[in-house]
Amino acid sequence: MPLYLRGSLELATQGADSISSQRLADHLGLTPWLIRKDFSYFGDLGKRGVGYDTRTLAVRIKKILRLNVDRRAILVGAGRLGSALLEYGGFGRYGLQIVAAFDRDGARVGRMIGGVQVEHVSGIATVASRGVDMGIIAVPEESAQGVADALVKASIRGILSFSPRYIVTPARVKVITIDIAVDLARLCYYVAGNSR
Amino acid sequence: MPLYLRGSLELATQGADSISSQRLADHLGLTPWLIRKDFSYFGDLGKRGVGYDTRTLAVRIKKILRLNVDRRAILVGAGRLGSALLEYGGFGRYGLQIVAAFDRDGARVGRMIGGVQVEHVSGIATVASRGVDMGIIAVPEESAQGVADALVKASIRGILSFSPRYIVTPARVKVITIDIAVDLARLCYYVAGNSR
DNA sequence: GCATGTGAAGGAATTCACAGCA
């Protein structure tokens, strides 16, 4: 559903004042009635006969997603993938920011990547006081659980993991895993198959 | 559902001969009955009172996912993210392989990354004859649609895109989009919120 | 007239409960 935020922001910056569920659906690869249904859960967002005001829509969705205040995240693992994330500018428009990066490898510590300086992993414990909400794990899979444990100890409340492993955390810590190989395998199923 | 393949492969390499739906569920963060239901669609996979044989399970799932023959993919965009993907060794265990990489930037062309040599994007047209099934897009978002068009022309049947844009393709070409910022925003919703 | 908002219908996925086999 953050998809909607992306859509409305995109179209807002493209200069459109108002947008119909039809156009938004085309833009995101969804159906108009799905969008209307979802939006209806949050009260009145649109004007009948006109559409949704892109600017207010973006603001409202941000509030719904609790993105109205800036959210801080830290990154663990400053390898290729980690560096790519640090230099990726796409988080800012959602009010998301990576404020620190950590790595185990001494050779990487101290480097500046994407505006933040890489610190040694032992420093993770110190972020508890920095108002950080989330941790991003971009380390080799065998280290992922250990890093997650450290993040939990540092009072982080959510983890985005790129490791193909199920990560165990207390119930209060939400984990979202992005497993690229699994996604590619999924694609493969569609490609090679006939049905479904 | 490729998740299941991951799970069975992992546990197979860990030396377990047999596994119960319960343990597999714990391992993947799912429920036992969901796994049993899903497996039941494909006929008899397990032995009652015992569990599933890890080795045969992996083989069966590979066949179901059409991963029994090796699948080839090409990558477009050899920046940080693209390089990370090329050097990521996790595809092999699913029978997936990145056989070529392309970039628009002349400075990157010719480099060897993760065992493949970066070619100029103009060469995409030539892959049609190389038995490639899928294309991976790791380019800046404004170039994504153009690359997708080139891939479609090259007879590719599936696209895995890391660009935060909806990509238009003919119906025969399946697209899966991984939008990291959207996933992080989703996580944020769980973290900051109370309900759901 | 045009586009949203929403109750009702329809379908798909999940959960349950238990029968069947080692």
Added chain:
DNA sequence: TGCTGTGAATTCCTTCACATGC
């Protein structure tokens, strides 16, 4: 006794159709 396989019940999400308001 332990664990799979599966029909029934449930819940959730999607789709439809139309009333409502600009």
